[in-house]
Amino acid sequence: MANNTINTIVVCGAGTMGSGIAQVAATAGFKVLQFDLNESMLLKAAQSIEKSLLKFAEKGKLSKEAVEKALSSIRYTSDIAECKGELVIEAIIENREAKVGLFNQLFTNNGSQLMIASNTSSISIDSIAEQVLFPSQLVGMHFFNPAPMMKLVEVIQGKYTNPAIVQQIADLALLMQKAPVICKDSPGFIVNRVARPYYLESMHLVQNGIATIEQVDAVLQATGFKMGPFKLMDLIGLDINYSVSTIVWEDLGKPPRLKPAAIQKDKIDQGLLGVKTKKGFYQYD
Ligand SMILES: NC(=O)c1ccc[n+]([C@@H]2O[C@H](COP(=O)([O-])OP(=O)(O)OC[C@H]3O[C@@H](n4cnc5c(N)ncnc54)[C@H](O)[C@@H]3O)[C@@H](O)[C@H]2O)c1
The missing domain is CATH 3.40.50.720 (NAD(P)-binding Rossmann-like Domain)
Structure with missing residues (x-):
């Protein structure tokens, strides 16, 4: 109706x-x-x-x-x-x-x-x-x-x-x-503001060689999240998720802790955008 x-x-x-x-x-x-x-x-x-x-x-x-x-x-x-x-x-x-x-x-x-x-x-x-x-x-x-x-x-x-x-x-x-x-109105509204550290800290862990993508996803899923951050970013689209991070970071005055992650930018530059291109942090067939 x-x-x-x-x-x-x-x-x-x-x-x-x-x-x-x-x-x-x-x-x-x-x-x-x-x-x-x-x-x-x-x-x-x-x-x-x-x-x-x-x-x-x-x-x-x-x-x-x-x-x-x-x-x-x-x-x-x-x-x-x-x-x-x-x-x-x-x-x-x-x-x-x-x-x-x-x-x-x-x-x-x-x-x-x-x-x-x-x-x-x-x-x-x-x-x-x-x-x-x-x-x-x-x-x-x-x-x-x-x-x-x-x-x-x-x-x-x-x-x-x-x-x-x-x-x-x-x-x-x-x-x-x-x-x-x-x-x-505010950068990232509620959910995307609160979720930023979830994605960014996960990518920093991998970028710094502290844990693998699979480990981070498994651990966070085991603590009760429905999806690990890397699976979720693949579903959202890495290009979209990166744009959101960039906009929130810039609009909040570029705080270092919210700086967009280089490993995500690298994937985008290679055209690996996640589920929609069948390859992102993971591969999909
Ligand atoms: N992906 C997510 O999980 C998610 C969740 C909530 C909100 N959003 C927001 O929704 C919007 C779309 O995201 P998406 O993931 O669907 O993107 P997408 O990349 O899957 O699709 C974007 C579409 O817009 C079309 N397009 C681009 N410029 C256009 C124009 N000027 N006129 C008409 N069509 C045009 C493209 O051809 C493409 O089909 C973004 O603003 C994004 O931030 C995305």
């Missing part, structure tokens, strides 16, 4: 997060338009959404009819002129300039009533708002990976964000069967 002011949700970016968010929105009853500049990513997203929905059906969590309905509610496009709706949820690369450019195009095409919810992991909502046409229409809506499974959604209230929109996005998250937490 869609909510009464949102009919169509445009999901920008069809990668790891965008495809999952499109699936969540379609399952909640919205019409979804999935946009990406890269047509092969759209194709990949369509395949992974179908596979994931069928898995939900196999497990008895969705009926066959619900799967069909969700699949038929999603359209795919690489043409920004088609991106018309009441709400955009954005999940493109973690880069401020790219997001600002996209948002201004979307505002120009849709007008001042368009709401834009950014799934950024770390970029200050205020810093984006200061460069867009309608700052009060911008809010953070931070899903976790994989979006169809993870319940938490951080809803980020920027200093310019219209409070009514913050509430509307939190209500939307509930409608999507998620657990929203409203928080103020």
